[in-house]
Amino acid sequence: MAFDDLRQWITALDRAGELKKIRTEVDPVLEITEITDRVSKGAAKKYGRPGGPALLFENVKGAKGIPILINQFGSERRMQMALSVDHLDEIAERIRQLLNMKSPEGFLEKLKMLPMLADMGKFFPKVVQTGPCKEVIKKENFSLLDFPVLQCWPKDAGRFITLPCVITRDPKTGKRNMGMYRIQIYDETTAGMHWQRQKIAAEHYRDMLRGVSKQNTGAQAPRAATEKRRGDDIMARSGGGAMLASGERPSGTMEVAVALGTDPALTFSAIVPAPPEVEEFIIAGFLRQKPVELVKCETVDLEVPAGAEIVLEGYVKLDELRTEGPFGDHTGFYSLEDEYPVFHVTCITHRKNPIYATTIVGKPPMEDAWMGKAVERIFLPLMKLTLPEIVDVNLPVEGQFHNLMIVSIRKSYPGHARKVMNGVWALGQAMFTKCIIVVDEDVNVQDIPEVVLKVTNNIDPERDIQFTLGPVDSLDHSARLANFGSKMGIDATRKWPTEGFTRPWPDEILMDDKTKALVDKKWKELGIE
Numbered sequence: 455m456a457f458d459d460l461r462q463w464i465t466a467l468d469r470a471g472e473l474k475k476i477r478t479e480v481d482p483v484l485e486i487t488e489i490t491d492r493v494s495k496g497a498a499k500k501y502g503r504p505g506g507p508a509l510l511f512e513n514v515k516g517a518k519g520i521p522i523l524i525n526q527f528g529s530e531r532r533m534q535m536a537l538s539v540d541h542l543d544e545i546a547e548r549i550r551q552l553l554n555m556k557s558p559e560g561f562l563e564k565l566k567m568l569p570m571l572a573d574m575g576k577f578f579p580k581v582v583q584t585g586p587c588k589e590v591i592k593k594e595n596f597s598l599l600d601f602p603v604l605q606c607w608p609k610d611a612g613r614f615i616t617l618p619c620v621i622t623r624d625p626k627t628g629k630r631n632m633g634m635y636r637i638q639i640y641d642e643t644t645a646g647m648h649w650q651r652q653k654i655a656a657e658h659y660r661d662m663l664r665g666v667s668k669q670n671t672g673a674q675a676p677r678a679a680t681e682k683r684r685g686d687d688i689m690a691r692s693g694g695g696a697m698l699a700s701g702e703r704p705s706g707t708m709e710v711a712v713a714l715g716t717d718p719a720l721t722f723s724a725i726v727p728a729p730p731e732v733e734e735f736i737i738a739g740f741l742r743q744k745p746v747e748l749v750k751c752e753t754v755d756l757e758v759p760a761g762a763e764i765v766l767e768g769y770v771k772l773d774e775l776r777t778e779g780p781f782g783d784h785t786g787f788y789s790l791e792d793e794y795p796v797f798h799v800t801c802i803t804h805r806k807n808p809i810y811a812t813t814i815v816g817k818p819p820m821e822d823a824w825m826g827k828a829v830e831r832i833f834l835p836l837m838k839l840t841l842p843e844i845v846d847v848n849l850p851v852e853g854q855f856h857n858l859m860i861v862s863i864r865k866s867y868p869g870h871a872r873k874v875m876n877g878v879w880a881l882g883q884a885m886f887t888k889c890i891i892v893v894d895e896d897v898n899v900q901d902i903p904e905v906v907l908k909v910t911n912n913i914d915p916e917r918d919i920q921f922t923l924g925p926v927d928s929l930d931h932s933a934r935l936a937n938f939g940s941k942m943g944i945d946a947t948r949k950w951p952t953e954g955f956t957r958p959w960p961d962e963i964l965m966d967d968k969t970k971a972l973v974d975k976k977w978k979e980l981g982i983e
């Protein structure tokens with residue numbers, strides 16, 4: 455069953471015993487973080503599993519009655535519920551079926567395909583006339599300060615919206631993108647838009663700077679060369695998205711809409727590292743098996759989820775950047791301040807009695823750990839499209855997803871592990887992977903003790919470690935330069951003679967089946983247990 459909006463989802467969480475309502479007054483400045491962090495780290499023992507319950511804070515200091523939902527995705531069970539499955543591999547299986555689709559040969563085969571084609575019809579979003587997010591429309595006298603936005607950590611630069619679905623339009627194709635990029639509140643109507651430079655909205659922004667549009671990518675003349683050069687200058691000096699050139703500045707704005715508090719599949723689709731050509735609204739439709747309903751914005755030419763709790767409409771100026779951060783990030787460290795575009799809000803619409811949905815990030819494990827694990831499972835079949843030799847992948851939570859990937863492969867030729875490393879580094883956001891460990895298919899990558907044993911046994915470090923240079927995550931504080939640094943691959947596969955390894959390779963120690971069966975039979979009699 456898909457959830458139409460955040461409220462249906464909260465009701466379902468409550469019914470499933472996955473929600474804790476808290477009536478004691480709490481402060482959105484630091485206090486909610488401390489409570490939620492303890493819950494994420496296992497302080498709520500009565501739930502008997504990592505992650506604890508989702509939390510609905512009903513009495514938030516200074517919130518004028520707006521409750522806060524946090525930790526909605528914060529356990530494996532809730533992540534499954536959010537995507538309406540019993541196991542995340544079910545989604546991977548659905549993707550596999552879609553990818554395996556071949557042309558039907560006879561009438562019967564065509565008939566068999568009909569249900570799948572009908573399913574595909576559910577993926578596409580539908581624009582409807584109006585929706586609950588329009589219950590209150592404020593084109594003036596609105597304020598970002600009206601919402602109980604958290605200050606998460608002591609050294610944060612201020613209050614940050616941490617779970618926003620940021621919607622922009624590709625000026626080249628007209629396609630929409632929805633990405634989750636945190637937003638720092640500056641004042642009533644302005645905020646910092648933290649889309650990192652390799653993300654899709656930052657690319658839209660650069661395209662606007664370049665003067666690229668649907669009109670001039672075709673037969674029509676491109677922008678005047680001088681104007682183009684000005685845009686290039688800004689990009690060349692860019693920090694977060696782009697940096698101001700002194701003196702001349704290109705003019706113009708880029709429209710942005712932000713949905714806060716949507717149904718969980720939609721919120722989740724804002725974090726998936728989808729190819730730029732695929733609209734997240736379609737991904738959400740696929741995950742929900744039900745179209746996403748959209749409504750047109752009031753002041754910008756964008757559509758937003760009709761059932762959202764809160765919608766912020768506005769624009770970023772192409773010639774304006776401002777310091778964003780520091781912010782306590784999911785690396786366990788503060789991400790340092792940097793220059794990012796400024797979001798100017800032109801209109802706020804919301805439901806009556808809106809609920810503010812948010813999250814915190816920090817030292818893992820936290821809520822985002824479960825979201826990341828879901829991405830890992832769902833993207834495995836898609837990784838295999840490009841790298842079919844991959845058997846399984848583990849992005850350990852402590853590696854914060856971009857710092858460590860353990861991948862097992864079916865090794866078929868000399869140098870195969872290195873081909874896989876290079877393939878991963880070329881794969882969308884997997885480019886950020888600081889350390890890739892490649893093992894043979896007999897290693898269970900989900901079993902870290904086994905990985906440590908086999909990897910450390912199997913490598914001759916000088917021979918088996920591959921360094922490369924390239925883009926790194928904006929949050930990487932150790933790289934030689936912001937956004938640019940080195941990455942490491944460890945080839946921990948068994949080395950072959952054709953790779954120059956001619957020494958004998960020892961067998962792994964394993965007991966024979968006969969002796970095992972014998973001891974199984976005697977086990978009780980031995981009286982050890």
Ligand SMILES: Cc1cc2nc3c(=O)[nH]c(=O)nc-3n(C[C@H](O)[C@H](O)[C@H](O)COP(=O)(O)O)c2cc1C
Pocket residue numbers: 616617631632633634635636637648649650651652653654655724725726727728813815822825883
């Ligand atoms: C809670 C949370 C917060 C995030 N904050 C940011 C952020 O501030 N900036 C950013 O570039 N990516 C952030 N991300 C990661 C992006 O959402 C992710 O890379 C996504 O795939 C980007 O979408 P895009 O490919 O459409 O750009 C965050 C992810 C999560 C789960």
Ligand SMILES: [Mn+2]
Pocket residue numbers: 631632633654727728729730734
């Ligand atoms: Mn995207």
